[in-house]
Amino acid sequence: MNRRHFIAGLSVATLGAIGLSRCATDGRPQVTGVAAEAPKPAPQLLPPPPKTARIALPDGVLSILPGDGDLLALTVDDGVSSEVVRAYTQFAKDTGVRLTYFVNGIYRSWTDHADLLRPLVDDGQIQLANHTWSHPDLTKLPLADVAEQFRHNHDFLWKTYGVDVRPYYRPPYGAHNEHVDKVAGELGYTATTLWSGDLKDHAWIPADEVLRLAERFFTPQTIVVGHLNHEPVTQVYGQLVDLIRGRRLRTVTLDDVFLRP
Template sequence: MNTTQNPVPFEAHRDRRNTMIDRSVASRRGVLLSLGALGLGALGLALTSCSSTTGVNAGATGSPTASGSPDASASVAPSGSASATPTAAPSGSASASPSATPSSGSTQAPGNPVPTPRPWDGPQTGLVGEGKYVAWTVDDGANPDVVRAYAEFARRTGTRLTFFINGQYPSFEQHRELLLPLVKSGQLQIANHTYSHAALTKLSDEQIVRELTRNDEEIQRLFGVSSKPYFRPPYGYYDARVLAAAASCGFTRPVLWYGSLADSSNIPSQEVLRFAKEYVDAQRIIIGHLNYPGVISVMDEIKGLMDRKGLTTVTIRDYYG
């Protein structure tokens, strides 16, 4: 099988997102939908990652979920059923693990501020329950300078981050030595965003499995850990079939978002900061991107915003186990 079928080039991500910004529409609140055992378990406003964006003030809010095409505006997912329940999945086997037996990590990682894992009840757009936590998640990996800047920022400030990476990018191998100590300590979670950023609703079940497992194999090779059971569907596009195929290979916990830094295109630093001020808040999953340098000069300001609001950064694994 051609494992790179239907790849979406990085330039196409940018072009599609810019097109969708021009189609800015009124903001929409997510609704609680039943998707069988994998029902959407949180309400939320969200920004679509990496390309299409529905919008307010050219920034856009809407729920990132199922769509038949990468060109469609994001909307809430259709109800349906999945064949597997969201439970922890076993780690896969490593292909040339760099230093350790692959593992899925632990909620007891040093520095984890969450004393007890919270219950997982379906695709998450936020952090369930009450609290003063925030999950800063970062996707893709096209720009090695941004990857390095996030790693250096995390090491310097102690900020806990979740990277949803595409293994096709060389940025992670290039900066592996900088990233690896953060991964080993649990401060940085490496999660699965597919190998080539393909729209999963457009792939066969076999291709969905291959996109996720190939990416997990690359993560294991680089960092000695498995990304299971967490994954983020590119563009936020999924449906019951996608969830069932992902669950069949151990990816039972799809992670969405509630607010974006909007830096999947090359916007100025002050625009990135403006979106952070709009969306960073307690119990939210915020999405950024490892693609353009606009975020680099405002990382400390974003962290300062979180500190002023009394928020504690957590990885997705910190919070949900």
């Protein structure tokens, strides 16, 4: 290469560098040796209250968390969809959200994902409770069949997860009466658990409707019911956890709040 060609090439390279520098001010893509700053991790969710703060279970039907506070009990029912059970459990694992699952053991989802779920149950992040074996209206069954619904589900949860889920039970459809409660109580299920907020996703609804209802009901001391049945809720997990963080709520299981009898 002669000197003239060398100087010409050097000039082109210099102009190229100047052009790249101008790209930065023009807002166009640029080549740079400086790595982009890594995004900051999302803040951790607030922890549950200390065990010493647990209180006695109140008498009667449980539908709210008593007192003033910043607690939110997310309770999720059924388990019709194996994929939604997997996604909800992974959501809890990824974010630290604490959940209470009211299980119908008849659905294969509870055996399909036992290995994923069991460590969170053992750790106390997810609590299991009794929602009967096959989700009948208990008020329309003979009392012997009511008892069998509780026993069958209780035995399944004990054999599959090694946990005694008493005293919490949720009657399917919220349907119960004094006779159902008496049978349940004789089997150790003394805490009839309903809800004060409802995501209404027992049937399919759009994801934006799930989010709208969460914005309404994710409030202090609320027991919210959702369902492990349909996929739209899995599309808004990020917004749900942002809502919890933004309102500075502590997600809790029922065992985080109440002493067992």
